[in-house]
Amino acid sequence: MSRIAYVNGRYLRFRDAKIHIEDRGYQFSDAVYEVCEVRGGRLIDARRHLARLKRSLDELRIPLPMSPRALGVMLRELAARNRIGYGLVYLQISRGVARRDLAFPPGPVPPAVVATARRLNSTRNEALAANGIAVVSVPDNRWGRVDIKSVGLLPNVLARQAAIDRGAREAWFVDKDGAVTEGASSNAWIVTAAGTLVTRHADHGILRGITRAVVLDVLKAQGLTVAERPFTLAEAYAAREAFITSATQTVMPVVAIDGYSIGDGKPGPVATALRREFHRFAETG
Numbered sequence: 088m089s090r091i092a093y094v095n096g097r098y099l100r101f102r103d104a105k106i107h108i109e110d111r112g113y114q115f116s117d118a119v120y121e122v123c124e125v126r127g128g129r130l131i132d133a134r135r136h137l138a139r140l141k142r143s144l145d146e147l148r149i150p151l152p153m154s155p156r157a158l159g160v161m162l163r164e165l166a167a168r169n170r171i172g173y174g175l176v177y178l179q180i181s182r183g184v185a186r187r188d189l190a191f192p193p194g195p196v197p198p199a200v201v202a203t204a205r206r207l208n209s210t211r212n213e214a215l216a217a218n219g220i221a222v223v224s225v226p227d228n229r230w231g232r233v234d235i236k237s238v239g240l241l242p243n244v245l246a247r248q249a250a251i252d253r254g255a256r257e258a259w260f261v262d263k264d265g266a267v268t269e270g271a272s273s274n275a276w277i278v279t280a281a282g283t284l285v286t287r288h289a290d291h292g293i294l295r296g297i298t299r300a301v302v303l304d305v306l307k308a309q310g311l312t313v314a315e316r317p318f319t320l321a322e323a324y325a326a327r328e329a330f331i332t333s334a335t336q337t338v339m340p341v342v343a344i345d346g347y348s349i350g351d352g353k354p355g356p357v358a359t360a361l362r363r364e365f366h367r368f369a370e371t372g
């Protein structure tokens with residue numbers, strides 16, 4: 088079966104799915120995106136992902152080309168056409184096509200909308216979660232508005248590759264004050280020796296993860312102690328547990344940071360329970 092993509096109002100076979108060479112997303116990363124988990128053929132937390140997409144577009148003054156509802160309908164249709172049981176949908180909206188010039192195009196230009204869907208391997212993900220993953224730290228050299236989910240991901244690309252080169256699966260960015268901000272494509276969490284869950288507060292220095300927000304709901308419902316504040320690498324090395332959150336990995340235990348074992352070097356009970364509980368609190372639609 089050939090994969091189907093959505094490009095500006097049409098569902099096309101991959102080989103026919105093309106964008107213009109003067110698309111501003113292609114030339115300037117003048118575009119934003121979302122990634123949503125698909126489970127049982129249904130979208131997880133689509134409403135919150137589309138609300139964040141609208142916020143990213145608003146921050147960049149790119150008009151919303153379709154209502155969030157219509158975007159949700161299109162993404163569900165795309166998942167169905169690609170027969171995705173478990174996987175993800177990817178949605179990207181750029182400022183559109185215009186002669187190359189840094190300034191916004193003078194006239195009205197329709198934003199370009201592209202979406203793809205693909206399967207994920209749940210057996211492989213569960214095996215990863217059962218063992219936990221290693222992360223390495225890298226300096227956070229990104230721009231000051233990473234709360235906007237822009238496709239400008241070069242520092243993230245280099246960070247992820249640095250992690251892989253060092254035998255790890257994710258990189259944690261560390262800011263100039265020595266605090267962990269977030270992962271290359273995930274939010275970062277620790278559980279302190281006293282049992283407090285710590286994740287950086289959602290300012291302009293991290294992406295306000297949807298999975299992070301759902302996990303905060305789970306923690307509140309269970310009466311666990313949470314602190315949204317910066318934490319240092321030293322605190323992370325000494326943590327009882329660590330984990331990352333993202334739409335495609337939900338809650339993934341971290342068992343080593345920069346080669347130091349976290350806790351007893353195995354996935355911890357808090358991360359394991361959160362992973363198990365996650366979909367009871369996420370929205371399915």
Ligand code: PDD
Nearest residue numbers: 122271272273274294296297298333334
């Ligand atoms: N990444 N931080 C960054 C830098 C991210 O790219 C992501 C998501 C997150 C977690 O956000 P959420 O829980 O809403 O997925 C945090 C997606 C999955 C990606 O780029 O594939």
